[in-house]
Amino acid sequence: MTIPADLKYTKEHEWVRIEGEKATFGVSDHAQEALGDIVFVELPEVGRPLEAGEAYAVVESVKAVSDVFAPVSGVVIEVNGALEDAPELVNSDCYGAGWIAKVQIAEGSVELLSDHKYSTFLEE
Amino acid sequence: MSHTLNHSDPNHVAQQYSSTQGIQHEEPLLFEYHHDAPESIQLPGVEGALSADLTRFSRSTPANIPSLSEPETVRHFVRMSQWNHGIETGFYPLGSCTMKYNPRVNEKVANLPGLAHIHPDQPEDSVQGVLKLLYETQGWLGEIVGLPYVTLQPAAGAHGELTGLMMIRACLDARGEHQRRTVLVPDSAHGTNPASAALCGMHTIELKSGADGRIDLDELKAHLNHETAALMMTNPNTAGAFESDVKEICQLVHDAGGLVYGDGANLNALVGVARPGDMGIDCLHINVHKTFSTPHGGGGPGAGPVAVNATLKDYLPVPHIVKDADAYHLKTCSDTSIGSVLGSIGQSGVLIRANAYIAAYGRQNLHKIAEDAVLNANYVLHRLKDAYHVPFDGICKHECLLTDAIQNKHGIKTLDIAKRLIDLGFHPMTIYFPLIVHGAMLIEPTETESRATLDSFCDAMLEIATQCQAGETELLHQAPVKPFRRRLDETQAARKPVLAWPT
Numbered sequence: 175m176t177i178p179a180d181l182k183y184t185k186e187h188e189w190v191r192i193e194g195e196k197a198t199f200g201v202s203d204h205a206q207e208a209l210g211d212i213v214f215v216e217l218p219e220v221g222r223p224l225e226a227g228e229a230y231a232v233v234e235s236v237k238a239v240s241d242v243f244a245p246v247s248g249v250v251i252e253v254n255g256a257l258e259d260a261p262e263l264v265n266s267d268c269y270g271a272g273w274i275a276k277v278q279i280a281e282g283s284v285e286l287l288s289d290h291k292y293s294t295f296l297e298e
Numbered sequence: 299m300s301h302t303l304n305h306s307d308p309n310h311v312a313q314q315y316s317s318t319q320g321i322q323h324e325e326p327l328l329f330e331y332h333h334d335a336p337e338s339i340q341l342p343g344v345e346g347a348l349s350a351d352l353t354r355f356s357r358s359t360p361a362n363i364p365s366l367s368e369p370e371t372v373r374h375f376v377r378m379s380q381w382n383h384g385i386e387t388g389f390y391p392l393g394s395c396t397m398k399y400n401p402r403v404n405e406k407v408a409n410l411p412g413l414a415h416i417h418p419d420q421p422e423d424s425v426q427g428v429l430k431l432l433y434e435t436q437g438w439l440g441e442i443v444g445l446p447y448v449t450l451q452p453a454a455g456a457h458g459e460l461t462g463l464m465m466i467r468a469c470l471d472a473r474g475e476h477q478r479r480t481v482l483v484p485d486s487a488h489g490t491n492p493a494s495a496a497l498c499g500m501h502t503i504e505l506k507s508g509a510d511g512r513i514d515l516d517e518l519k520a521h522l523n524h525e526t527a528a529l530m531m532t533n534p535n536t537a538g539a540f541e542s543d544v545k546e547i548c549q550l551v552h553d554a555g556g557l558v559y560g561d562g563a564n565l566n567a568l569v570g571v572a573r574p575g576d577m578g579i580d581c582l583h584i585n586v587h588k589t590f591s592t593p594h595g596g597g598g599p600g601a602g603p604v605a606v607n608a609t610l611k612d613y614l615p616v617p618h619i620v621k622d623a624d625a626y627h628l629k630t631c632s633d634t635s636i637g638s639v640l641g642s643i644g645q646s647g648v649l650i651r652a653n654a655y656i657a658a659y660g661r662q663n664l665h666k667i668a669e670d671a672v673l674n675a676n677y678v679l680h681r682l683k684d685a686y687h688v689p690f691d692g693i694c695k696h697e698c699l700l701t702d703a704i705q706n707k708h709g710i711k712t713l714d715i716a717k718r719l720i721d722l723g724f725h726p727m728t729i730y731f732p733l734i735v736h737g738a739m740l741i742e743p744t745e746t747e748s749r750a751t752l753d754s755f756c757d758a759m760l761e762i763a764t765q766c767q768a769g770e771t772e773l774l775h776q777a778p779v780k781p782f783r784r785r786l787d788e789t790q791a792a793r794k795p796v797l798a799w800p801t
Contacts, residue, residue, distance in 0.1 A: 208736065211789035236788045237730040239489075261793070 175296070176203050178269055182245065183292035184284055189269065190245035192279070197246055200273045201233065201264060204296055209235040212264045215257040218275055222250045226282040231274050233264065245284055248277030325377050328364040329799050339365060381782050383725045389751050391678075393697040393728040393740025394488070394536055396566065396588035403658060404591060404651040413650055418642035422627060428646055429626035433619045435653040436603075442656075442664070443565070443582050444575025445605035449615045450644030455563060457639065458583025458602030459494035459530075464636045465606060465613040466528050466557045466581060467498060472634070478527040478556065484513055486537055486732045488563060491530045500527055507734055511537035511690045513547055522554035532561040533574070534695035536732040538675065538740070540567075548578025557581065557609070565589045566744070567672055567695035570665030581606045589667075590652035601648040615639050670745035671696040674752060678741055681756040685763035689735050697742035701735060705766045710774050712737040715762055717785055720778035722758040 181189040187205035191198040206212065216232040224230050229241035230250070253275045257263060264272040287295060348356065366374070384390070390397040408414065416425055432450055440446040452458040463481070470478045481495035484505045492502040503521050508514035512535065529551045533541040541547065548558045560574045560582035566589045568574070574582045583604045586592045592601065606614065616635045617628040628643065659667060672695055679688065679698035687703035702712040716726035716739070728740040743752055765774060778784060 210730075211792075213789060213792035234792075236792055238733050262789075 175207070176269070177289045177293050179289045181269065182286040182288065183295075184243065184245045184286065185295060186243050186284075188243060188245050190286065192246070195279055196251070197248060197277050197279050198273050199230070199242075199245060199275045199277070200268055201242060202292070203268055206265050206268045206272070209233060209240060210237045211235055212261045215261045215264065215274065217253040217255070217257065218250050220250050220253060223280070224248055224250065224277060226284045233261075242274060243284070244277070245286060246277070247280040247282035249280065250275050251278050252276040325374065325381075327799065328366065328371070328374060331364060331366055331370065331374070339367075383720075388723060388725060389743075389747065389755050390725040391727045391741045391743050391755065392725065393538070393699075393742040394563065394731060395594075395728060396563075396585070396742055396744065397594060397725075398566075398588065398591050398744045399746040400591050400593050400651070401655065401658070404654045407654040408647050408650045414647070416646075418646075423625075426626055428650070429619055429628075431650055431653055432644065432646060433621055433626055435649050435656075436619065438653070438656050439584055439603055440605050442569060442573070443562070443584065443605045444573030445579070445582055445607050446575075447607070447611035447614060448603055448605045449618065449639075450601065450603045450649055451615045451638065451640040451642075452583065452602040452604055453640055453645055454600040455561075455583055455585040455588075455602040456490040456494060458585075458604045459490055459559070459561065460497055461602075461615065461636070461639050462559050462581040462583055462604050462606070463494055463498040463500065463528065464639075465604075465610045466559065467500070468613040468634070468636050469557070469610055470527055475555065477525055480521075480523075480525045481527055481559075482518070482521055482529045482551075482556075484531065484535070486511065486535050486734050487530060487532060488536065488561060491532075491561060495530070507537075511535065511539050511732075511734065512541055513543065515543060515546065515550070518547060518550060522550060522556065524555065526551070526554050526556035528557045528559045530559045530561060531579075532564055533577070533579075534564045534567050536564075536740070537690055537735065538694040538697040538699050539690055539692070540695055544577045544579075552578070563588060564696065567668055569668045570659075570663075571668045575605075575607060581610055586648060586652040591655040592648045592651040599645045599648055601645045601652070603644070603649070617643055619643060667745050668696070671743075674743040674745065674747060675741070677749070677752055678743055678756060681753075682759055685760050686739070689738075696744070697740055699732075699735060700739045700741070702737035702739070705763065706737070708766045708769065709771050710766045712739055714774040714777060715739065715759075715766075718762050718765070718774055718777040719758060721780045722761070724755055724758055 181191050183189050183202060187202045189200050189202050212233055212235050214234040218230045224244040224247060226244055226247045228244050230244045231242040233240050233242055254273050256271065257274065266272065385397045385399050413428055416428060422429070436448040436450060440448045449461065452461045479500050481500045481502050482505055483491045483495065483502050484507055486507050495502045505513065505517050505521060513531065518529070529547070531541065531547065533544055535541055551558050557580045558578060560579035562574070562582045562584045565584060569589055581604065583602045586601050586603065587594045612634040613636050615638055616632050617630045617638070620627050620629045656664065675694050675696050675698045679694055682700060686700040689699060689701050702710065702715060705711070705715060712729045716729045719726045730738055731740060732738060776785070
């Protein structure tokens with residue numbers, strides 16, 4: 175189970191990489207492991223405004239269909255189109271090639287956890 | 299296209315069992331069988347000349363259909379049927395889907411010529427017998443669930459959900475409450491619930507379950523308001539637990555101006571013992587294949603009758619069977635009805651089988667269905683509770699819930715356990731549902747299984763637990779090693795489905 179130190183996490187098992195005014199979203203290693211093999215990712219539209227905590231994408235695995243929630247508020251500026259043909263990237267490289275969306279950050283955030291706190295949260 | 303034989307090479311451990319190896323034929327698809335033997339189908343030629351009108355339609359190229367004789371075709375389908383595991387070949391404890399044995403007497407009744415060989419559009423006076431049976435079935439179902447007004451029209455459980463929500467919507471509209479368009483659905487619900495709400499033009503809000511897997515009253519209160527149309531609840535819920543706060547839950551929804559829809563998927567645990575109508579539920583669909591032993595639809599003809607209380611009775615679909623003195627009629631007009639949801643009054647062949655099952659038990663003994671189903675599930679739970687993790691304490695209703703938490707420590711997951719059960723001659727239980735429980739295994743034995751059958755299933759489950767403990771992970775990861783088809787690539791099947799022969 176990997177939990178990179180340079181990312182923040184949510185209790186819904188998403189990660190966010192904040193770089194200045196921009197943020198990248200994805201799901202954590204724990205999430206992809208629990209979901210099982212991903213077969214489809216429904217991406218948001220570029221330009222869509224998101225509230226922190228809002229469901230912005232849907233991942234479908236062989237087990238279930240799950241919403242993915244925005245860790246921070248913002249407007250979608252880019253989506254990972256590669257997932258349309260290769261949703262398995264979420265399983266194989268959830269923190270890298272399996273990213274889901276990038277946003278221009280606006281005000282608002284759900285509770286974000288450091289790697290240590292997320293690790294403790296998972297153990298609980 | 300060439301076809302290679304693909305017989306598995308079971309390893310030595312699997313060879314202790316002989317349970318899933320019957321006659322095995324490798325079987326090509328019908329198109330792969332294709333041989334240039336036009337003599338296998340012989341149609342008479344055309345006598346005389348075709349008129350110009352018909353010539354227009356004559357085929358210029360041969361039809362691309364397999365050229366096989368009748369026995370070749372029959373053998374193809376019979377061979378493939380032998381690869382299947384059904385309730386008539388073995389135990390099939392599929393929780394929440396309910397694979398209940400269909401007693402032969404049901405078939406005998408449904409195949410009586412006077413019931414089997416009639417047409418939905420025959421004149422009423424020529425089908426009084428079947429109308430009487432269906433009217434009687436309507437009444438029995440209403441009495442069993444405590445909601446006296448019943449439509450037999452819906453062709454499946456999910457169709458019943460939609461029909462029920464349409465009635466609820468019509469009722470709220472008649473009250474002038476057009477803003478009530480929100481349906482509350484617990485996160486443990488069957489996926490059809492939110493789907494039906496969406497199809498009915500409503501929005502869904504998911505309610506997080508409490509720590510005990512039941513509806514959390516505070517969570518419910520927080521989401522009830524002037525936009526609430528209905529709560530959809532399943533009782534007992536999909537974790538196999540009775541919603542013990544059901545009366546308070548219904549009261550809260552009613553006080554907020556909404557109605558309560560009951561998903562009757564788990565009625566088997568209550569039949570003859572407790573009635574959803576008495577609990578405060580306004581509207582309930584009945585999956586007759588789950589509770590009253592009709593064949594599992596699987597996309598074929600099914601039935602999902604809906605029963606409602608006085609609040610909703612004016613909105614029932616038409617046509618509707620009514621009794622006038624000694625004759626039965628179809629009532630086709632109503633100012634308030636939501637209209638028709640099926641092209642006839644219902645799937646009579648399926649409903650007659652349900653009638654036969656209810657009649658076989660009779661009013662005095664109907665409670666034995668629920669009691670035996672609940673007893674069987676608790677027997678399985680009791681035998682497996684030390685070897686497998688039980689997420690929610692206490693007795694269960696008609697299905698019991700386990701997880702793979704103990705086996706996870708040995709690198710074994712629910713999927714491996716399910717696949718290994720196939721080697722041991724059992725259809726796997728429902729896995730990874732309900733979604734709120736990690737690694738869920740939901741087991742529903744139903745009332746018809748003997749203690750010997752339950753014991754053999756539990757022995758197999760305990761053996762798998764022992765194999766996990768003993769570190770036989772390779773075997774479990776490869777399972778099933780015995781049947782004709784091994785572990786299928788479910789991911790590729792979902793990602794790149796091939797659903798048609800490429801022509």
